[in-house]
Amino acid sequence: MTGWRLGYIASPKHFVGACGKIQSQFTSGASSIAQKAAVVGLGLGYAGGEAVSTMIRAFKERRDFLVKSFREIDGVKISEPQGAFYLFIDFSIYYGREVEGFGKIEDSESLCRYLLDVGQLFSCNWFKDLMIFMSRKFCNNLLFNCLRCKIVGKN
Numbered sequence: 730m731t732g733w734r735l736g737y738i739a740s741p742k743h744f745v746g747a748c749g750k751i752q753s754q755f756t757s758g759a760s761s762i763a764q765k766a767a768v769v770g771l772g773l774g775y776a777g778g779e780a781v782s783t784m785i786r787a788f789k790e791r792r793d794f795l796v797k798s799f800r801e802i803d804g805v806k807i808s809e810p811q812g813a814f815y816l817f818i819d820f821s822i823y824y825g826r827e828v829e830g831f832g833k834i835e836d837s838e839s840l841c842r843y844l845l846d847v848g849q850l851f852s853c854n855w856f857k858d859l860m861i862f863m864s865r866k867f868c869n870n871l872l873f874n875c876l877r878c879k880i881v882g883k884n
């Protein structure tokens with residue numbers, strides 16, 4: 730559970746050993762409140778599995794909308810995430826372009842600055858100077874900004 734220092738893994742045996750080496754840094758020392766919240770959040774308490782099923786559906790709808798929307802922008806590449814809260818989007822087709830009122834988009838960092846300053850995107854990070862990382866956990870704002878990004882991308 731993001732932010733609560735709780736987690737679990739189901740994996741092949743050969744991954745468990747490696748995961749165990751870093752596990753203590755991420756999920757150890759969880760408070761009793763966080764543990765009880767996990768019971769509820771995983772559908773083991775109040776509302777059964779209905780609450781989790783509702784969240785899963787909502788995240789799938791957001792993912793599908795965002796992937797579809799970004800794929801509609803010419804030259805933009807995106808792979809469909811299978812379980813993450815974020816998207817890696819390849820906007821490298823825009824590198825080297827001059828943008829009126831901003832200057833040259835040279836790399837992922839300058840593209841993020843352009844999206845933040847001109848496109849007024851609320852959150853954007855760069856990754857390995859090729860892709861842009863965007864969280865999809867902030868539903869309404871991100872969906873709105875996705876549409877705004879599509880408009881900025883056409884200019």
